[in-house]
Amino acid sequence: TxxxxxxxxxxxxxxxxxxxxxxxxxxxxxxxxxxxxxxxxxxxxxxxxxxxxxxxxxxxxxxxxxxxxxxGPAFEAPELDATVGLVSAGTSDAVPLGEADAVATEMGARTERVEDVGVASIARLLDRVDDLRACDVVVVAAGREGALPTVVAGLLDAPVIGLPVSTGYGHGGNGEAAMLGILQSCTVLSAVNVDAGFVAGAQAGLIARRIGAARGE
Amino acid sequence: TxxxxxxxxxxxxxxxxxxxxxxxxxxxxxxxxxxxxxxxxxxxxxxxxxxxxxxxxxxxxxxxxxxxxxxGPAFEAPELDATVGLVSAGTSDAVPLGEADAVATEMGARTERVEDVGVASIARLLDRVDDLRACDVVVVAAGREGALPTVVAGLLDAPVIGLPVSTGYGHGGNGEAAMLGILQSCTVLSAVNVDAGFVAGAQAGLIARRIGAARGE
Amino acid sequence: TxxxxxxxxxxxxxxxxxxxxxxxxxxxxxxxxxxxxxxxxxxxxxxxxxxxxxxxxxxxxxxxxxxxxxxGPAFEAPELDATVGLVSAGTSDAVPLGEADAVATEMGARTERVEDVGVASIARLLDRVDDLRACDVVVVAAGREGALPTVVAGLLDAPVIGLPVSTGYGHGGNGEAAMLGILQSCTVLSAVNVDAGFVAGAQAGLIARRIGAARGE
Amino acid sequence: TxxxxxxxxxxxxxxxxxxxxxxxxxxxxxxxxxxxxxxxxxxxxxxxxxxxxxxxxxxxxxxxxxxxxxxGPAFEAPELDATVGLVSAGTSDAVPLGEADAVATEMGARTERVEDVGVASIARLLDRVDDLRACDVVVVAAGREGALPTVVAGLLDAPVIGLPVSTGYGHGGNGEAAMLGILQSCTVLSAVNVDAGFVAGAQAGLIARRIGAARGE
Amino acid sequence: TxxxxxxxxxxxxxxxxxxxxxxxxxxxxxxxxxxxxxxxxxxxxxxxxxxxxxxxxxxxxxxxxxxxxxxGPAFEAPELDATVGLVSAGTSDAVPLGEADAVATEMGARTERVEDVGVASIARLLDRVDDLRACDVVVVAAGREGALPTVVAGLLDAPVIGLPVSTGYGHGGNGEAAMLGILQSCTVLSAVNVDAGFVAGAQAGLIARRIGAARGE
Amino acid sequence: TxxxxxxxxxxxxxxxxxxxxxxxxxxxxxxxxxxxxxxxxxxxxxxxxxxxxxxxxxxxxxxxxxxxxxxGPAFEAPELDATVGLVSAGTSDAVPLGEADAVATEMGARTERVEDVGVASIARLLDRVDDLRACDVVVVAAGREGALPTVVAGLLDAPVIGLPVSTGYGHGGNGEAAMLGILQSCTVLSAVNVDAGFVAGAQAGLIARRIGAARGE
Amino acid sequence: TxxxxxxxxxxxxxxxxxxxxxxxxxxxxxxxxxxxxxxxxxxxxxxxxxxxxxxxxxxxxxxxxxxxxxxGPAFEAPELDATVGLVSAGTSDAVPLGEADAVATEMGARTERVEDVGVASIARLLDRVDDLRACDVVVVAAGREGALPTVVAGLLDAPVIGLPVSTGYGHGGNGEAAMLGILQSCTVLSAVNVDAGFVAGAQAGLIARRIGAARGE
Amino acid sequence: TxxxxxxxxxxxxxxxxxxxxxxxxxxxxxxxxxxxxxxxxxxxxxxxxxxxxxxxxxxxxxxxxxxxxxxGPAFEAPELDATVGLVSAGTSDAVPLGEADAVATEMGARTERVEDVGVASIARLLDRVDDLRACDVVVVAAGREGALPTVVAGLLDAPVIGLPVSTGYGHGGNGEAAMLGILQSCTVLSAVNVDAGFVAGAQAGLIARRIGAARGE
Ligand SMILES: Nc1ncnc2c1ncn2[C@@H]1O[C@H](COP(=O)(O)O)[C@@H](O)[C@H]1O
Ligand SMILES: Nc1ncnc2c1ncn2[C@@H]1O[C@H](COP(=O)(O)O)[C@@H](O)[C@H]1O
Ligand SMILES: Nc1ncnc2c1ncn2[C@@H]1O[C@H](COP(=O)(O)O)[C@@H](O)[C@H]1O
Ligand SMILES: Nc1ncnc2c1ncn2[C@@H]1O[C@H](COP(=O)(O)O)[C@@H](O)[C@H]1O
Ligand SMILES: [Mg+2]
Ligand SMILES: [Mg+2]
Ligand SMILES: [Mg+2]
Ligand SMILES: [Mg+2]
Ligand SMILES: [Mg+2]
Ligand SMILES: [Mg+2]
Ligand SMILES: [Mg+2]
Ligand SMILES: [Mg+2]
Structure with missing residues (x-):
């Protein structure tokens, strides 16, 4: 490891x-x-x-x-004093978001899921902002046009990692529009590759580890 | 004509x-x-x-x-009983949005500009929703990640036309991310090509003409 | 809804x-x-x-x-006083055109189908122009080289929405040539993504709703 | 040579x-x-x-x-008993169409220009069909969405060569949509590269030469 | 037809x-x-x-x-006094070359097949040049790097149509390198789309028809 | 701000x-x-x-x-108890790395520059590993083939942000190979767009802010 | 042969x-x-x-x-006095590296395999440098971000051939990032296509043959 | 160095x-x-x-x-007992071929230039085959459709390095068709990036150095 x-x-x-x-x-x-x-x-x-x-x-x-x-029987799970937020628009983002959650959890972080908050109904997202403000770093999954990470990052102080998801068909389908949208975001974001939930969760975990360690200093 | x-x-x-x-x-x-x-x-x-x-x-x-x-001295401007909304995030969208405005105006529509409402500060957009709800058809310009038309269409009943703008650099720059994001939108939208303000304004004008004519029937 | x-x-x-x-x-x-x-x-x-x-x-x-x-038993179908035209070149365009038809119909619009009018035999299209002139908004499906929406929009006053279809193989296949051709059209058109019949029909439905409402004012 | x-x-x-x-x-x-x-x-x-x-x-x-x-003073221009048609939508196609004309003429073919017949106004093209039916091979220049070669080939018996022109901006601009549209045409066509007026004219000249020779057999 | x-x-x-x-x-x-x-x-x-x-x-x-x-029993096959050459490098080009052959034959042309003459062994091609010089128009299939149509056109007076074939893997695979190579050829060629044997044969047939008709004038 | x-x-x-x-x-x-x-x-x-x-x-x-x-005269610079590392291969990476440095510095972080450590001479990089191990978050600029962020992330515990730089010509030039290489990295990394030094520095600054705050808790 | x-x-x-x-x-x-x-x-x-x-x-x-x-029973295997090195990061590179090995071996070269030396753990590679320094020409397979050939070529005097492997998903997946990274390498390398182990091994074999022959002069 | x-x-x-x-x-x-x-x-x-x-x-x-x-006055030029061949189709390939020549020469190799042997006139190339057979390694520059390296490699025993040149316009222009054609070659070749004459010459120089050393063993 x-x-x-x-x-x-x-x-x-x-x-x-x-x-x-x-x-x-x-x-x-x-x-x-x-x-x-x-x-x-x-x-x-x-x-x-x-x-x-x-x-x-x-x-x-x-x-x-x-x-x-x-x-394994002898495994001792690590524990971090830091929280990773995990945001998605809907059910199609479940696989990569679940990967991110599992990795961050395995690294010892607390995780907080905020789901079904797609930008087509902005009110649902605004209702959950307080939950997100409690997180130290936030992974936002984004299929189709990939607008969600940009909107979330505009509402938070914590670092946000955009995770494009391979939904959508036709031009820009399979996560391409989402990937490019995250790279072009008019807010400050970093990105991982399409469907790379494992990488997003691990990068969030590394950030959480550093924050948790600082809390313990 | x-x-x-x-x-x-x-x-x-x-x-x-x-x-x-x-x-x-x-x-x-x-x-x-x-x-x-x-x-x-x-x-x-x-x-x-x-x-x-x-x-x-x-x-x-x-x-x-x-x-x-x-x-020309003999020109008689047409007049339509319908309003075209024109939305943008910031100053870089000014050229294509101005083209759309000019064409719609030349076709006789009333126009309503709603500017500086980028998705990075969602509150500024929410403040202007009532102005937009008064429009019959809305053109939304979108550079960078192109999220604005999706968010606007989620807030309105009127048809929305997404107009991608050639801002941004690197991957997905020059309006590519915005174009693909509009085509992949999770709300109902139609699109015109990058920087095609003339086409967006004319399409909005055609819709406004039909609505204005119906009002006069 | x-x-x-x-x-x-x-x-x-x-x-x-x-x-x-x-x-x-x-x-x-x-x-x-x-x-x-x-x-x-x-x-x-x-x-x-x-x-x-x-x-x-x-x-x-x-x-x-x-x-x-x-x-469902209690469902009351909406009714709009407006007509959506639906045009295609041939049988391969049936799925997305059918989606567009279903959505527009569900929204309460009247629909008018004009099929088998590909640009390779321009006379067949010219025979049907009068039927199309009676429509308030027209969706034109286009596979292969995607020329049909351009030609139709040149013949009509109503707004036209181009719907690219994923036919064709080799370079520009799977609807890519059609998508780009619609975005580059030398007439005024708006576009939806490849095979997005649902979006085209819904956008046409939103326009029809506004026109129908104006007729009723 | x-x-x-x-x-x-x-x-x-x-x-x-x-x-x-x-x-x-x-x-x-x-x-x-x-x-x-x-x-x-x-x-x-x-x-x-x-x-x-x-x-x-x-x-x-x-x-x-x-x-x-x-x-040069001693140059004896070749002469072929065959006609090359040269079709375009408008002034932006002038450079490559002129190249095609010059090469075919230099090879000894008669040439016939049919200009300003874009698909947005199909009637203007139909007015000129008889002139085109008199040609042995036809080069059709096409910028923007590149629909003209397809429509022309649907009206003629002679072989048609599509010549894409680098007009248009945004997605599919610089002749890309036209190139792909010609390759995807639902009529029988062959293609040359974007702006390759020289190649189109020379290929038409080679066909004309063969036809002229056959006439002389 | x-x-x-x-x-x-x-x-x-x-x-x-x-x-x-x-x-x-x-x-x-x-x-x-x-x-x-x-x-x-x-x-x-x-x-x-x-x-x-x-x-x-x-x-x-x-x-x-x-x-x-x-x-059908009543069908009378047309007959043209002209020959279409059909060239390929190897067995993988068989499907599209066979389509081209079938269409040209159905249009009444004589056809001449010259196979297994890939550019990796230039001598085999040079051995067959006389057979090709007897043709009125030549279709050359080309997979992988697509060099064959260029080399053939450099050896002949007749018009040559390049037919890219979807062989090859990795970058430029599936006929892309061949397609682009034909469009960039340093000799005079026209092109059809990848695997479009039907179109190549039909275009060759249209040319052959015109030549055959001229022979009969 | x-x-x-x-x-x-x-x-x-x-x-x-x-x-x-x-x-x-x-x-x-x-x-x-x-x-x-x-x-x-x-x-x-x-x-x-x-x-x-x-x-x-x-x-x-x-x-x-x-x-x-x-x-301005009244401006009070923020100060964070956290260090941002800034790594590059050579002089061509100076502009985006300098942007990242300026932003992180303006946000109050300490910054540590490690330059001229390209992967072509791996020993020079290994000499500087201790300096990097002292950082809380590291931005690694990468032109050409973009291998440096991957190698650095393999050597460190802290989160690494890859910053592709628009050097290189031909296929994959202008930062494309570097961008894709960072997204495909076999180590855990997040990415920003090509030349987006401002974004990389700001994301590192946000992480540093969170760590600095935790140190102060 | x-x-x-x-x-x-x-x-x-x-x-x-x-x-x-x-x-x-x-x-x-x-x-x-x-x-x-x-x-x-x-x-x-x-x-x-x-x-x-x-x-x-x-x-x-x-x-x-x-x-x-x-x-076959009568086959006499050739023998060359030269060694081809074959390097890979891990198991996913096995198929193309095995092809390269088989071809070089069939051409009579000695081969030396150095596996599991990915750039994420640079120490493992450094441990094997002496084995590689004994080779006359080296093939380096590279999936994902394709950094390995660059790092290896920076450590050796012999010519290195980069062999991209079709691993990875999302942007730059299927060997695209690796292909572009090898073409953009900041060290001197030549490349073969994605998964073209046969070509890499044969090119290495041709170089080995020339070196072996020189040793025998 | x-x-x-x-x-x-x-x-x-x-x-x-x-x-x-x-x-x-x-x-x-x-x-x-x-x-x-x-x-x-x-x-x-x-x-x-x-x-x-x-x-x-x-x-x-x-x-x-x-x-x-x-x-410099004290510089002692290296000398290798090996010859690098340098082949091109025409004048547009001069810059990258000259770079390759300069680097190989600086590394001490003998160089042999074979120019103006494009595939459109195959006879001119065949006239020069004996000169090329005397070389130990051959760099072949290739613009437009990039067929020359494939044809040359089919005629020689020595290793061949394909060097694509950024000539050509339209689809596949700027060396793209040549790059892809070299990667797809049906003969054994390795490749460098578009216009990378320095890399091609240096890779040939590395091979020549190894051969020269073997000759001296
Ligand atoms: N054929 C279709 N094409 C495009 N969008 C569709 C189609 N069918 C359904 N949708 C949209 O996709 C959404 C469902 O997405 P999902 O949550 O993945 O099921 C619906 O709200 C529709 O707006
Ligand atoms: N192998 C082929 N390649 C290209 N076009 C073909 C091929 N076979 C048939 N066609 C064309 O495709 C048309 C049939 O299209 P569809 O209506 O989809 O069946 C025919 O009119 C032919 O012109
Ligand atoms: N070098 C840069 N790279 C990326 N983004 C930048 C850069 N400089 C400024 N920005 C961002 O771009 C925004 C300014 O955009 P604009 O309204 O076009 O001036 C600022 O708010 C910054 O967030
Ligand atoms: N794995 C491989 N990768 C690339 N080329 C190969 C491979 N295996 C065989 N070849 C080449 O492909 C040619 C056979 O092509 P084909 O005629 O389609 O069987 C052989 O002459 C080889 O040069
Ligand atoms: Mg979304
Ligand atoms: Mg925007
Ligand atoms: Mg069509
Ligand atoms: Mg519309
Ligand atoms: Mg071939
Ligand atoms: Mg032709
Ligand atoms: Mg990050
Ligand atoms: Mg080599």
């Missing part, structure tokens, strides 16, 4: 057998495993590998976000 | 002499001339051509929007 | 179970449901959900356009 | 001195010179080079098309 | 039933049918439709080129 | 007069001005505007970074 | 039967066969074809790299 | 004063200077800097290739 960031196994593009084996190795060497973009078959393979090699491990599956988190 | 839309002369890419001559011809054949994207030299050429050929014509220059409008 | 636009459920990318449940919820909360891009399995799921939860609902399936429209 | 196609000197990107020298060499070795995309300075350089080295040569300058054609 | 070009039915993206029905209709209305990009299932559907509706029709299947040609 | 971020005036694309006036206004309303991308003429205009309107203001010009910073 | 480079059969996009037949022909005409990108079915087809036509042939299958190498 | 490759100063984008100073420093520290892409003013600045600081230095200017090479 470099920089406190858990080694993640991207299940997509690997066989179920490979994913199971990699997860078992991760538990052995780092005490835990984080598997992303796992379908039914690959999730089952992780469970099976644990049943065989690490029967005492704690296995948590998040179907909606296509994630598996495994904690 | 097809469809009530004034013939416009795009000064960019033409010599000053050509622009002057074309403007004179337009006044002769249609009673007026609308010259867009005209620098100092081309604006002077239009004035000179009018001084010579149409000394009684009424020449109006809008430096900020780089426009010249000429009405 | 924002702005009179029915909430639509885009079936593509959702499971059959999700689509059925979302349709049932829509009927409950808004009195109707409009499901787009639904294959056999998802259409069946909507029927099944209605059989169970809303046995009195009226379910209409349009296979060619891959649409399902559901009206 | 390969394939009867005159060697052309593209003046753009060369110094005036280089252009003058290359033109003089061309007259020496092939009896003529064809200089394209020449500004005032480069046109003057060609005149000067001829005044010095080939005082008996016949120098024709076409300012609008930025061309210079030089025939 | 516009311009002598047979109506072709692009089987890709249509159901087997639709393809069979369209083929039957084509035989009824034009005396023949040309079906392109047909897999086993769609080829069988055409056979079945003919067995039922046109038992006397002549059905020819070309598996390698994925084509079916049907001639 | 939103979020403690100074309002910056992007001099590029504005007239010298406009830049001078905007700077004077900024000093009036926020106590300071930060002018970026200012050439000689615009820098002189700022000096002149200050001489006239704010003769007591403190004007600092950084020619290499094309920046002007103005502090 | 041109230039000592074995004819390779790219199995992807060919039927199993075709691949088997092509392999048999290759063994007949050149004494060996090299089949790349072969899945289970195509690998089995090669085995079967050999069992039938060349029962004495030596068949080697490399599953991880999806390769089959066949040596 | 890393890897024997001279440090080159890219004059483009630097002031004349900077270029003069950098050249003087290079002579001081490495004994020589290589200045590329230098216009008149920058070439004069190098001469002036040498006149002042290094009056005994040997200054060679190559106007056509926009290069200056300076050798």
């Amino acid at each position: 470099r920089r406190g960031v858990p080694e993640a196994i991207l299940a997509e593009g690997k066989t179920a057998a490979e994913v199971g084996a990699l997860a078992a190795t991760a538990v052995e060497t780092t005490g835990r495993a984080l598997v992303t973009r796992a379908d039914d078959e690959r999730r089952a393979a992780v469970r099976a590998a644990m049943a065989e090699d690490h029967p005492d491990a704690d296995v948590t599956v998040d179907e909606r976000s296509r994630l598996v988190v495994v904690h | 097809r469809r009530g839309v004034p013939e416009a002369i795009l000064a960019e890419g033409k010599t000053a002499a050509e622009v002057g001559a074309l403007a004179a011809t337009a006044v002769e054949t249609t009673g007026r001339a609308l010259v867009t994207r005209a620098d100092d030299e081309r604006r002077a050429a239009v004035r000179a051509a009018m001084a010579e050929d149409h000394p009684d014509a009424d020449v109006t220059v809008d430096e900020r929007s780089r426009l010249v409008v000429v009405h | 924002r702005r009179g636009v029915p909430e639509a459920i885009l079936a593509e990318g959702k499971t059959a179970a999700e689509v059925g449940a979302l349709a049932a919820t829509a009927v409950e909360t808004t009195g109707r449901a409009l499901v787009t891009r639904a294959d056999d399995e998802r259409r069946a799921a909507v029927r099944a959900a209605m059989a169970e939860d809303h046995p009195d609902a009226d379910v209409t399936v349009d296979e060619r356009s891959r649409l399902v429209v559901v009206h | 390969r394939r009867g196609v005159p060697e052309a000197i593209l003046a753009e990107g060369k110094t005036a001195a280089e252009v003058g020298a290359l033109a003089a060499t061309a007259v020496e070795t092939t009896g003529r010179a064809l200089v394209t995309r020449a500004d005032d300075e480069r046109r003057a350089a060609v005149r000067a080079a001829m005044a010095e080295d080939h005082p008996d040569a016949d120098v024709t300058v076409d300012e609008r098309s930025r061309l210079v054609v030089v025939h | 516009r311009r002598g070009v047979p109506e072709a039915i692009l089987a890709e993206g249509k159901t087997a039933a639709e393809v069979g029905a369209l083929a039957a209709t084509a035989v009824e209305t034009t005396g023949r049918a040309l079906v392109t990009r047909a897999d086993d299932e769609r080829r069988a559907a055409v056979r079945a439709a003919m067995a039922e509706d046109h038992p006397d029709a002549d059905v020819t299947v070309d598996e390698r080129s994925r084509l079916v040609v049907v001639h | 939103r979020r403690g971020v100074p309002e910056a005036i992007l001099a590029e694309g504005k007239t010298a007069a406009e830049v001078g006036a905007l700077a004077a206004t900024a000093v009036e309303t926020t106590g300071r001005a930060l002018v970026t991308r200012a050439d000689d003429e615009r820098r002189a205009a700022v000096r002149a505007a200050m001489a006239e309107d704010h003769p007591d203001a403190d004007v600092t010009v950084d020619e290499r970074s094309r920046l002007v910073v103005v502090h | 041109r230039r000592g480079v074995p004819e390779a059969i790219l199995a992807e996009g060919k039927t199993a039967a075709e691949v088997g037949a092509l392999a048999a022909t290759a063994v007949e005409t050149t004494g060996r066969a090299l089949v790349t990108r072969a899945d289970d079915e195509r690998r089995a087809a090669v085995r079967a074809a050999m069992a039938e036509d060349h029962p004495d042939a030596d068949v080697t299958v490399d599953e991880r790299s999806r390769l089959v190498v066949v040596h | 890393r890897r024997g490759v001279p440090e080159a100063i890219l004059a483009e984008g630097k002031t004349a004063a900077e270029v003069g100073a950098l050249a003087a420093t290079a002579v001081e520290t490495t004994g020589r200077a290589l200045v590329t892409r230098a216009d008149d003013e920058r070439r004069a600045a190098v001469r002036a800097a040498m006149a002042e600081d290094h009056p005994d230095a040997d200054v060679t200017v190559d106007e056509r290739s926009r290069l200056v090479v300076v050798h």
